[in-house]
Amino acid sequence: MxxxxxxxxxxxxxxxxxxxxGLKRRHAAERRFRLYGVAAIVIGLGFLxxxxxxxxxxxxxxxxxxxITVPVEFSAEIIDKxxxxxxxxxxxxxxxxxxxxxxxxxxxxxxATDDKAAMRDIAKFxxxxxxxxxREIVVNDPSVIGTTRNVTLLAAADIDSANKGQIDLxxxxxxxxxxxxxxxxxxxxxxxxxxxxxxxWGLITFGASSRxxxxxxxxxxxxxxxxxxIVLLCALPxxxxxxxxxxxxxxxxxxxxxxxVNINNLAAVPSIVFGLLGxxxxxxxxxxxxxxxxxxxLVLTLMTLPTIIIATRAALRSVPPSIRSxxxxxxxxxxxxxxxxxxxxxxxxxxxxxxxxxARALGETAPLLLIGMVxxxxxxxxxxxxxxxALPVQIYMWANEAERAFVERTSGAIMVxxxxxxxxxxxxxxxxxxxxxxx
Amino acid sequence: xxxxxxxxxxxxxxxxxxxxxxxxxxxxxxxxxxxxxxDVDLKIEQxxxxxxxxxxxxxxxxxxxxxxxxxxTIDGCRVVGKITLDxxxxxxxxxxxxxxxxxxxxxxQKPNPFPKSIYExxxxxxxxxxxxxxKADLDEIVHSSLRRAGLWNEVxxxxxxxxxxxxxxxxxxxxxARAIATKPEVLLMxxxxxxxxxxxxxxxxxxxDELRENFTIVIVTHSMQQAARVSQKTAFFHLGKLIEEGKxxxxxxxxxxxxxxxxxxxxxx
Numbered sequence: 001m002x003x004x005x006x007x008x009x010x011x012x013x014x015x016x017x018x019x020x021x022g023l024k025r026r027h028a029a030e031r032r033f034r035l036y037g038v039a040a041i042v043i044g045l046g047f048l049x050x051x052x053x054x055x056x057x058x059x060x061x062x063x064x065x066x067x068i069t070v071p072v073e074f075s076a077e078i079i080d081k082x083x084x085x086x087x088x089x090x091x092x093x094x095x096x097x098x099x100x101x102x103x104x105x106x107x108x109x110x111x112a113t114d115d116k117a118a119m120r121d122i123a124k125f126x127x128x129x130x131x132x133x134x135r136e137i138v139v140n141d142p143s144v145i146g147t148t149r150n151v152t153l154l155a156a157a158d159i160d161s162a163n164k165g166q167i168d169l170x171x172x173x174x175x176x177x178x179x180x181x182x183x184x185x186x187x188x189x190x191x192x193x194x195x196x197x198x199x200x201w202g203l204i205t206f207g208a209s210s211r212x213x214x215x216x217x218x219x220x221x222x223x224x225x226x227x228x229x230i231v232l233l234c235a236l237p238x239x240x241x242x243x244x245x246x247x248x249x250x251x252x253x254x255x256x257x258x259x260x261v262n263i264n265n266l267a268a269v270p271s272i273v274f275g276l277l278g279x280x281x282x283x284x285x286x287x288x289x290x291x292x293x294x295x296x297x298l299v300l301t302l303m304t305l306p307t308i309i310i311a312t313r314a315a316l317r318s319v320p321p322s323i324r325s326x327x328x329x330x331x332x333x334x335x336x337x338x339x340x341x342x343x344x345x346x347x348x349x350x351x352x353x354x355x356x357x358x359a360r361a362l363g364e365t366a367p368l369l370l371i372g373m374v375x376x377x378x379x380x381x382x383x384x385x386x387x388x389x390a391l392p393v394q395i396y397m398w399a400n401e402a403e404r405a406f407v408e409r410t411s412g413a414i415m416v417x418x419x420x421x422x423x424x425x426x427x428x429x430x431x432x433x434x435x436x437x438x439x
Numbered sequence: 440x441x442x443x444x445x446x447x448x449x450x451x452x453x454x455x456x457x458x459x460x461x462x463x464x465x466x467x468x469x470x471x472x473x474x475x476x477x478d479v480d481l482k483i484e485q486x487x488x489x490x491x492x493x494x495x496x497x498x499x500x501x502x503x504x505x506x507x508x509x510x511x512t513i514d515g516c517r518v519v520g521k522i523t524l525d526x527x528x529x530x531x532x533x534x535x536x537x538x539x540x541x542x543x544x545x546x547x548q549k550p551n552p553f554p555k556s557i558y559e560x561x562x563x564x565x566x567x568x569x570x571x572x573x574k575a576d577l578d579e580i581v582h583s584s585l586r587r588a589g590l591w592n593e594v595x596x597x598x599x600x601x602x603x604x605x606x607x608x609x610x611x612x613x614x615x616a617r618a619i620a621t622k623p624e625v626l627l628m629x630x631x632x633x634x635x636x637x638x639x640x641x642x643x644x645x646x647x648d649e650l651r652e653n654f655t656i657v658i659v660t661h662s663m664q665q666a667a668r669v670s671q672k673t674a675f676f677h678l679g680k681l682i683e684e685g686k687x688x689x690x691x692x693x694x695x696x697x698x699x700x701x702x703x704x705x706x707x708x
Contacts, residue, residue, distance in 0.1 A: 252514055322551035326614070328512060330564040330621055331541035340563070341553055 055418075059411025065200035065213060066155040066163040068126065068189060072104040073148045074138060085142060092142060097134040101126050101153055108194060109185050121181055127154035129214035152196070157212040157405035159186060163195065166404060177404070203412055207378040208389070208397075212405030215398070217413055219377045223293045223388030224362060224420075230297025230384065231304055231361050236354055238301075239308030246309075247316040248338050267306035274303045275367025283371060290372035291387035299371060300361040307360065311353020315346035348432040355428035359421050365392040391417045458526075460485040460625060460655040461506060461543075466520035468501050468510060475501050478520070479681045481674055483625070488647060488656045490666035490687070493676035494702065499659045502676070503627050506657065507543035508536050524625070541568050544623035548630040550610035552602035552617070557594050560602040560613055561585060564621035580620055588616035589646050608639025615646065619654065626650065628658040632665065644669050663703055667691050675699045 076083070079095040102122050103113055111118045130153040137151065138144060154160075158177040161167050163186060173180050189195045206216025250256045278299035282288045288295050319342045327337035343350075368374065374393050381388040389397070395417065398410040459482035468476035476498040483489050483506075491499035501510070508529060510516045522529050529539050541564075552560050561581045564570075571577035581598075585591040590612045594605070602613050611631055618626060628647070632640040647656060647669045660666050666673050667687060674684035675696075683696040694700045 320551075322547065322549060323553065324512070325509065325545075325547055326551040326553060326617075327563075329507070329509065329540060329545035329547065330567075330617060331537050331539075331544075332563075332567055333537050336567055340567075345554065 055411050055414050059408055059413075059415045061164045061166070062203055062408040062412025062415075063200050064164075064197040065202060066160040067152045067196050067198060068105065068155055069150055069152045069194050069196060070104045070108040070189075071148050072100060072134065072151040072153075073107070074134075074144045074146065075100065075103075076146045078103075079138060079145055085145075092139050093135065095135070095138070097131045097138075098123070098126075098128060100134055101130040104151070105153070108192065109188060118181070121179060122185075124156055125159055125182055125185060127156045127213045128211055129154050129209070132214075152198075154202075154213045155195075157403060158182075160213055161404050162186060163197070164408075166408075203409065204416065207380060208376045208394075209378065212401075212403050212409055215406070215409060217391065217394055217416060218380050220389045220391045220394035220413075221416075222380050223296070223373065223377075224391045226293035226381070226384040226388065227297040227300055227390060228358055228362060230294060231300045231358060232354075234298065234301040235304045235308050235357065239305050239354075240312050240350060242305075243309050243312035243316060244338055244343070247313050248342065249334065263306050263309050267310060270366075271303055271364050272366040272370065274299050275370030277302065278367060278371050289385055289387070291375045291377070291389075292385050293373075293381065293388050293390075294384040295371050296368050296373050296388075296390060297384065299367045300364060303364065303367065304357040304361045307357035308350075308354050311356070312346070312350045315349025315353065316342060318349065319345045344435075348435040351431045351435065352428045355424050355431070359424045362420060362424070363392050363417065365390075365396055368393050369396075391420070458485075459483055460525065461657075462523045463502070463506075464521040464523075466502065466505060466518065466522055468498070468505055469517040469519070470513070471515040475679055476505075477679050479676075481681060481684060483655060483657055484672060485655050486651060486653075487672055488651050488658060488670040489672040489674065490670035491657065491659045491674050491676060492661075492663060492666050492702070493682075495661075497676040498679040499674075499676045500629055501679075502681075503629055503657060503659050506625070506627055507540050507545055509540075509545065511536060541621050542623055543625040543627060544618035544621060545627045546611070546614050546618050546629065546631050549634050550607055550614050552605070552610050552613050554601060554603050556599045557585075557602045557605070557613060558598040561616050561620045564617060568621055570622065584616040584620040585613075587619060587650070588612045589642065589649075590616055606639070608635050608642060611635060611639070611643060612646065615643075615650075619650070623654065625655045625657065628656065630659050630661060633661060640665070663691070675702060677702070 078099055079097075080091050082091075085091050102119060105122050105126050106113050106119065109122075111122065113119060133153060134151065155163065158167070159182060162169075162178045162183060167176055167178055169176070169178075169183060186195065202214065202216045204216060204221060205218045206214055207219040209215040246256060246259065278295055282295045282298055283290055288298075323341050323345065324337055327341045328334075332340065368390050373389050374397060375387055375389060377387045377389055391413065395410055395413045398406045398413060401410075461483040463479050463481045466476060466479040466481075467474060479498075479502055481489075481502070491503060493499050504510045505518050505522060506529075508518075510518060518530060524539070524543065527534065529543075553563065555563075558581055561584050562571075562577055565577060565580045571580055582591065585594060590609060593609060594600075594613075602610065605613060611634075615626075615631075632643050635643065644665060647658065650656060658666075658670065670687045672684065673687045673690040675682045675690065675694075675698075677698055683690065683694060683699045685695075690699065691703060694703060
């Protein structure tokens with residue numbers, strides 16, 4: 001050891017031993033902390049996995065729907081027995097289509113149409129939704145009357161469940177929703193090749209219905225879409241304008257401090273309070289219609305504004321002051337400085353904040369319940385003033401339904417909602433990448 | 440007056456009897472309650488380089504920033520006294536600060552190009568001030584500004600590349616090109632070489648000497664050698680007061696004030 005020759009050797013030889021001891025402890029602490037971190041992530045991912053497995057496991061079957069393709073005889077006897085469709089087109093709309101559907105299935109199964117008990121079971125075998133399927137065919141083309149053609153009819157919800165294996169057939173017949181006879185018919189039709197399980201477009205096109213097989217997210221999707229558009233159109237310009245004013249133009253004084261504190265508080269206000277506010281202001285005071293996406297959109301705008309303002313201000317603050325000096329130094333006005341230099345640099349942050357705010361608004365339920373968007377709406381809204389529901393509200397409503405087939409639809413709707421949220425987050429990441437500038 | 444005239448007149452190296460381009464009379468600057476600058480009287484002569492020297496916190500940057508009212512951007516900052524540009528009081532309410540800054544350009548301590556292309560960096564000033572009448576005009580201004588800033592040969596093939604991708608010294612010359620593209624009459628430089636290596640510093644110093652032909656330059660520097668090399672006039676600040684000003688050679692060889700002498704010989708600062 002060369003140090004031994006130096007006058008300070010005594011000090012040098014004791015010091016490293018003490019430092020080593022400290023180092024060991026610090027390394028141990030660091031390893032422990034890393035372990036905690038990994039444990040936290042594993043727990044988080046575990047919960048996420050449980051959630052996704054449970055939802056997808058229950059919900060994936062909602063995306064297919066059991067259908068029966070049988071030759072349907074469009075009997076003039078049943079549809080228009082007085083032959084008055086030329087003078088009174090309403091007969092085609094009000095005709096007894098369920099009977100036609102039942103007769104067609106009975107014929108395919110070889111059941112006599114005068115067997116009343118069997119016909120009752122058949123009535124529960126085909127969905128009542130086949131009424132609208134057949135009506136549409138006839139109204140669009142009255143020449144089918146009197147002919148026979150193959151039509152794909154929806155199976156009833158219980159038959160759909162049985163076909164998907166969701167009904168335990170070992171349970172005594174009296175205690176289950178599907179009779180032995182119906183199970184036998186299902187097998188018989190399967191052998192004939194008449195049963196198919198195509199993708200369930202109805203899930204994303206149909207409106208509200210008390211029958212699960214004809215219930216869909218169509219109204220909720222349109223309602224949510226309108227509301228997102230309204231939130232984007234209102235909250236983004238107002239939020240960005242407020243942030244720019246507060247951050248770049250306003251003098252820092254008590255008044256702006258007061259506003260800042262209030263915006264932060266507003267972000268923490270429970271969403272149901274915004275719902276009450278919307279009910280009082282937009283519906284009771286301004287007289288906007290109940291259950292309308294315009295009111296929902298405005299309420300969600302109020303809710304999203306603080307989020308967007310806070311995100312935008314943070315993004316503006318992260319733009320280096322040297323850029324502002326540079327712009328002002330060559331004689332740019334404050335507005336030119338903001339719009340030519342500061343805003344483009346803050347854009348990724350603003351967009352990310354906005355999309356995160358939108359995603360939160362998309363998943364918001366409580367305020368919509370208060371403004372009446374929890375309603376039975378069967379027809380898709382054409383304008384934001386028509387009654388509609390929203391995706392999370394539809395989930396809430398289906399979760400309250402008793403039928404077995406609504407369970408899978410609830411999970412299916414959650415999957416649709418999660419898909420939209422994931423897409424929005426993906427868009428946030430892509431936009432961020434696209435607008436980010438390298439220094 | 441026209442923005443172009445000052446930039447296009449070829450000037451003699453020194454015109455001792457010409458009226459001052461800018462003049463400060465009893466200039467004081469307050470940051471809130473605290474006074475940072477006291478009663479500064481200083482004449483900035485046209486087509487000369489005036490350097491402001493002094494230890495850190497002596498008020499030289501504060502004085503420089505009051506010359507184009509960049510101090511206005513600081514909350515709670517207040518300027519008293521009178522500063523004139525060609526006999527116009529620049530703190531007169533009738534003076535538009537945007538026009539003032541177009542006439543009195545500024546180069547900052549840290550190179551701060553916009554995160555845009557090299558071309559856009561230089562073209563921005565002329566665009567917002569409407570100096571260029573058309574695209575060809577703008578091209579010409581960008582090219583001549585880059586040429587004058589001594590950057591043309593290095594960037595002529597990559598004008599569309601981001602200005603932030605250049606080296607520190609190149610970025611600072613880009614900032615100088617950007618400042619002179621608006622054809623200012625006075626160019627303020629706040630320690631333009633403090634973030635640069637000696638070679639880049641030498642290039643910029645040479646550039647300052649060339650720019651003196653067309654622009655009146657005020658430079659704040661921490662390097663006394665730099666002040667001696669580039670400036671014709673030097674002003675020494677200490678604790679917010681102007682201690683001594685005069686011809687650079689006089690200040691450095693024969694300072695009248697004891698504090699100045701102490702500073703330039705390295706005893707204070």
